[in-house]
Amino acid sequence: MTYPIHILTLFPEYFDSPLSESIIKRAVAADLVDFTITNIRDFATDKHKTADDVPYGGGAGMVMKAEPLVAALEAAKAVADVPRIYLTPQGEPLTQALAQELSEGPGMILTCGHYEGVDQRVRDGWIDREVSIGDFVLTGGEPAALILLDSVVRLLPGVLGNAESIEDESFQTPMLEYPHYTRPREFRGMSVPDVLVSGHHAKIDEWRREQSLKRTQERRPDLLDEDS
Numbered sequence: 386m387t388y389p390i391h392i393l394t395l396f397p398e399y400f401d402s403p404l405s406e407s408i409i410k411r412a413v414a415a416d417l418v419d420f421t422i423t424n425i426r427d428f429a430t431d432k433h434k435t436a437d438d439v440p441y442g443g444g445a446g447m448v449m450k451a452e453p454l455v456a457a458l459e460a461a462k463a464v465a466d467v468p469r470i471y472l473t474p475q476g477e478p479l480t481q482a483l484a485q486e487l488s489e490g491p492g493m494i495l496t497c498g499h500y501e502g503v504d505q506r507v508r509d510g511w512i513d514r515e516v517s518i519g520d521f522v523l524t525g526g527e528p529a530a531l532i533l534l535d536s537v538v539r540l541l542p543g544v545l546g547n548a549e550s551i552e553d554e555s556f557q558t559p560m561l562e563y564p565h566y567t568r569p570r571e572f573r574g575m576s577v578p579d580v581l582v583s584g585h586h587a588k589i590d591e592w593r594r595e596q597s598l599k600r601t602q603e604r605r606p607d608l609l610d611e612d613s
């Protein structure tokens with residue numbers, strides 16, 4: 386099954402290289418995910434292809450116009466009737482649980498805003514869900530869309546090989562990962578913990594669990610709260 390991701394943006398080239406590298410590239414080649422990138426400006430009908438305008442009520446910045454964006458959203462929905470998501474700092478926080486839910490299907494239409502955002506009527510009438518990637522403001526929705534889609538695509542069945550297995554990683558269980566080391570055993574006077582070269586698998590597992598817990602307690606104690 387191919388998971389469709391349709392991105393609506395004023396800057397389609399933004400996505401060129403991130404979608405053609407590494408694991409995402411491989412997932413596309415294996416038909417596990419299919420990307421369609423639409424330039425919202427292509428749906429503007431005036432001769433200047435206007436996609437934004439000044440805000441009613443005055444103030445700084447521009448607002449993305451409803452007509453081209455709604456036309457783009459309707460065209461995308463006609464191809465694949467999947468949830469329409471708008472990226473905004475006002476949305477529900479992106480968590481591993483949300484990435485998991487979205488990865489279970491049927492796909493998504495990602496709408497990237499720019500300037501001061503989009504006309505509120507688009508959000509009221511043509512958006513199913515709003516997602517924030519964190520409590521900070523980006524220049525536009527594009528980097529947020531990339532982060533959201535990356536977190537979803539890697540969870541699609543068949544995308545990660547065994548070597549990259551998602552089994553005991555951070556947030557899948559609500560713990561941060563233990564430290565990782567590779568060769569050489571000595572690097573500038575710093576050595577790999579002895580237990581990792583002991584060959585004693587039960588001891589290694591125990592050490593890794595302890596390290597995960599210690600890191601989580603030190604860095605993200607909120608993850609260990611029962612009610613969060």
Ligand code: ADE
Pocket residue numbers: 472473474516517518519520521522523524525526529
């Ligand atoms: N657009 C601008 N900032 C954003 C954020 N933090 N999350 C999602 N979309 C955004």
